[in-house]
Amino acid sequence: MVEEAIAEHYGEGEMRCPVHLSIGQEAAAVGVCDALALTDKIYSTHRCHAHYLAKGGDLNRMFAEICGKAAGCIGGRGGSMHLMDLEKGMMASIPIVASSIPIATGSALADKRMRSGKVTVAFIGDASIEEGVFHESANFAVLHRLPIVFVCENNLYSVYTPLRQRQPDRPLTNVALAHGMRAAHGDGNNLEETYRLMSDAVAHARCGNGPTFLLLDTYRWREHCGPNFDNRIGYRTEAEYLQWETRCPIRALHKKLGSGLAPQREKAMVEAITVEIESARAFARAAPLPEPAQASQFVYA
Ligand SMILES: Cc1ncc(C[n+]2csc(CCOP(=O)(O)OP(=O)(O)O)c2C)c(N)n1
């Protein structure tokens, strides 16, 4: 619902940054983050909205950040692709593909040395596996038995290039196994399955047994970047999209809950969330822009 509001209002020109929506990928974010403690840490990518919200990130500060306002979660300096909320363990989001992986790995090393008992998650897309730094970090994490879970949301595309053209002959779990890393694979659109696989990986990491590569199958519904649907431009077919639409993670959960979710309760939840979103949008609109004089603050060089 948050991202549907972003898509609906994007054209109004107040959100002046690229947005990579996770609509269709909700269960992966929620199933993974629900298996974590508040003190555990996550690192995310350009597609970070769902991760931020699932880890408990503040909605007012999210909308303010996307609108470039001083009240944003990083002071309006980053926008949609840089959401973080340290109090909630949402450590950073970095849109340079795979660049959060060594940072997350270093964070897990620090936690191991300090015996903090914390687990770190590196959320990555399927394209991250194709960067050298993934392999260096995977090797390091295995050798040092680090408390980290590499959660790979495989949505079958890197922008417009399908996985079947990039990695035609091997399941992605083989790449982790080749590094001696424990690997698991599941339906990322199935909330319970995701939660179960993630809970196993977290227990494994917390007991000092080292990393897991968790591959979750999913699909982004809208264009790679932006608010629209783009099945017509040719890199994927409408039939493929429609097939994945039948695997909507929210509808699947809804069906599973059946009469367990009373219609009145659902209606009340939808209304409350709508109010929360509208109030966050109003907060962001009313918030001041950052002071230009502070533009060079926090800049290293
Ligand atoms: C190092 C680097 N190369 C290229 C890009 C441009 N780029 C942004 S997102 C993206 C694709 C990422 O695909 P994936 O990791 O599968 O994540 P998804 O967008 O599918 O969630 C690319 C190539 C980038 N941001 N960083």
Ligand SMILES: [Mg+2]
């Ligand atoms: Mg992808």
